[in-house]
Amino acid sequence: xxxxxxxxxxxxxxxxxxxxxxxxxxIFLVLTGWFFFSTFxxxxxxxxxxxxxxxxxxxxxxxxxxxxxxxxxEFNTGSYELLLTMPVSATDIVLGKFLAAVAFVAIMLLxxxxxxxxxxxxxxxxPGPWIGGYVGALLLGGAFAAIxxxxxxxxxxxxxxxxxGMAICFTLxxxxxxxxxxxxxxxxxxQFIGADTHFQNIARGILxxxxxxxxxxxxxxxxxxxxxxxxxxx
Numbered sequence: 001x002x003x004x005x006x007x008x009x010x011x012x013x014x015x016x017x018x019x020x021x022x023x024x025x026x027i028f029l030v031l032t033g034w035f036f037f038s039t040f041x042x043x044x045x046x047x048x049x050x051x052x053x054x055x056x057x058x059x060x061x062x063x064x065x066x067x068x069x070x071x072x073x074e075f076n077t078g079s080y081e082l083l084l085t086m087p088v089s090a091t092d093i094v095l096g097k098f099l100a101a102v103a104f105v106a107i108m109l110l111x112x113x114x115x116x117x118x119x120x121x122x123x124x125x126x127p128g129p130w131i132g133g134y135v136g137a138l139l140l141g142g143a144f145a146a147i148x149x150x151x152x153x154x155x156x157x158x159x160x161x162x163x164x165g166m167a168i169c170f171t172l173x174x175x176x177x178x179x180x181x182x183x184x185x186x187x188x189x190x191q192f193i194g195a196d197t198h199f200q201n202i203a204r205g206i207l208x209x210x211x212x213x214x215x216x217x218x219x220x221x222x223x224x225x226x227x228x229x230x231x232x233x234x
Contacts, residue, residue: 003088007096008103011070015104020065025108028062036115048115052133052203056173056196059137059144064165066104067148068158070097071230076156080233090230094223098142098149105141109134128205136202139215140195144169146222153229172196172218 015021035058036051074080083093116130144165151165152158176194191197195218198211 003086003092004096004099007088007093008099011097011100012103015066015100018069020069021104024062024065028058028108029111031058032112036112048119048130048133051112051115052129052137053200055133055137055203056140056199057170059140060169060173061166062108063101063105063141063144064148064151064162064169067101067145067165068152068162070101070149071152071226072155072158072161075233076158090227094149094226094230098146098219098223098226101145101149102138102142105145106138109137109141126205129203132205132207133203135207136199136211139202139212140199143195143215143218143222146219146226147172150222150226150229153226153233169195 032051032055035054036048038050071080074083113134147168148161148165151168152161154164155161172193172195174194174196176191176197192214195214198214201208201211
């Protein structure tokens with residue numbers, strides 16, 4: 001556990017050394033701010049539905065950009081071999097990096113809490129969807145962070161890691177939008193695999209164990225795949 005915390009501190013601090021973190025946060029806040037305030041000013045609606053409805057698509061682009069360097073940069077520079085000389089296991093490394101990425105996503109979401117405060121001054125803020133939306137955002141962010149970490153463990157190139165991670169996240173986000181093109185026999189399977197439906201359920205304030213289990217399962221599978229990929233590099 002102590003080794004995991006050490007890796008976490010190293011990686012989380014490393015995010016803010018690079019300008020990429022500040023660029024990613026800025027892009028995220030500009031995009032989400034536009035989603036929120038365009039609904040308010042153009043349609044005269046003071047709610048968070050538009051913000052949460054487009055969050056999976058935004059995360060599909062932003063989170064792989066955050067995670068793309070976590071393994072691929074170390075593989076490319078050779079610093080991963082140096083890391084292996086420390087008294088840490090592959091599990092410590094994977095969990096430490098994953099927790100750092102999730103913490104970064106939480107920091108990225110923090111300024112958006114002001115949207116709810118803004119709405120509360122103008123009208124009634126329903127706490128159920130507001131709380132559910134952020135619980136879902138953290139679960140979705142964790143799942144996509146695990147996907148991005150897995151993509152980064154597959155290659156020495158950050159750009160390739162970003163493309164792989166983004167492709168997987170976009171596919172999971174858009175999968176339930178393409179059900180009309182699939183045979184009826186497999187609709188249930190692909191509907192369950194799609195991430196957007198599970199996120200929107202939670203964002204409506206419905207905490208269903210199936211939706212929570214979905215995101216936890218995606219995170220576990222991707223982290224296990226990352227662990228296997230890292231072990232091959234040892």
